Amino acid sequence: GDSVTQMEGPVTLSEEAFLTINCTYTATGYPSLFWYVQYPGEGLQLLLKATKADDKGSNKGFEATYRKETTSFHLEKGSVQVSDSAVYFCALRPAGGTSYGKLTFGQGTILTVHP
């Protein structure tokens, strides 16, 4: 079945540092890929998405590129801020089939940014 693997956390960085959170997936065909962010005490919200190979999703300074050859969708940000402290989830949605509407999530990566 489909699966998503994220780098283990937690990740602790200083403000203005470069961020990478690795995400790899296993799925048939061409799934859609997502990064969700969860701030303390809140539900998950979409950060960015990519629906086909070589697409780059971007939002709020975060970027991720859909790499079919390496089945990866790594999240990056050039300069993190304290306000980026949150839990980040990588997820995929199948291209079709009976599970079309369902998202498969990674385990989440806790990011803490210090001033």
Add this chain to the structure above:
Amino acid sequence: DAGVIQSPRHEVTEMGQEVTLRCKPISGHDYLFWYRQTMMRGLELLIYFNNNVPIDDSGMPEDRFSAKMPNASFSTLKIQPSEPRDSAVYFCASSPSGRSSLEQYFGPGTRLTVT
């Protein structure tokens, strides 16, 4: 739009009691999802509906859990009888069905504590 609405936001109950969690999805969304989040197990999909019909309930832990969606604007997740290990944050999410809109929108969650 008000977003996905969940109630109550917090619930504290004693072991053996019945608990009912409620969700109002975003108007016009065809998919509704129930998730459970704990530190130990992360984010788990319990069940999801398409057009009010349950599609996949393989994530429901056991017979103590049941979910209904009597109409397009309301769903419930019921636990009877509740146990301390059911303590978690329960999220409801909804999603439109068109291929151009793949995002799931999450509610703020219900924090359940069973003593």
